[in-house]
Amino acid sequence: MAALIKLRQMSIVQKAVWNHLSKTNRCISTSKKNSDTVTHTAASECPPEEKNWVSYGFDYKSKEEDTSAHHSSFFFSVTLCLVFGSFAWAYAPDVHLRDWAQREAYLELHRREKAGLKPIDPNYINPKLMKLPSESELTDVEIII
Incomplete structure (x- = not known):
């Protein structure tokens, strides 16, 4: 953007592009009295509009x-x-892989239905591999659910 502003300030660009716009500018000044005539001034004599x-x-x-x-x-x-x-x-693209996870879930459900399994197994981990405490060890412990 700074390059465009600098390009605008170049004198060649001003002469080639921007000066033709000022040639079409015509200033007309009128007086407040109805009897006076309208005067036409040249483009170079226009007062600045600032x-x-x-x-x-x-x-x-x-x-x-x-x-x-x-x-x-x-x-x-x-x-x-x-x-x-x-x-x-x-x-x-999905950077958090939300679409990928949902697609994988549908594929897994389709695989389990094809194999004749339940959609979600109640024993996600094999109970034989887990070591759980016995009833006698849990009698003195308060269980908060």
Whole structure:
């Protein structure tokens, strides 16, 4: 973005691109009396229109530089960052693998149904492999559920 602002300040670009816009500018001044005639002034004699100009904060001396920097910065921030950034965020791949986990769960359920097993086995771990305390060891312990 800074390169575009610098490119705008080059005199060749100003002569080639920006000066043709000022040729089409025509100033017409009228008086408050109805009997006076309308006078036409040349484009070079137009007074500067910076009477009530409030800067956007990019350039405090030139209205054209300030508005071009303002428009370009908003174009890049809104169009490129918000529009294309939200597009990239919406269509980015699943980094947390939520879709993968759900797909694997469906495949496992399909495999268990095909084998004739229950969807979820009540004995997820083989009870013979687990060492549980006996009833006599649990009588003195308070169990909080």
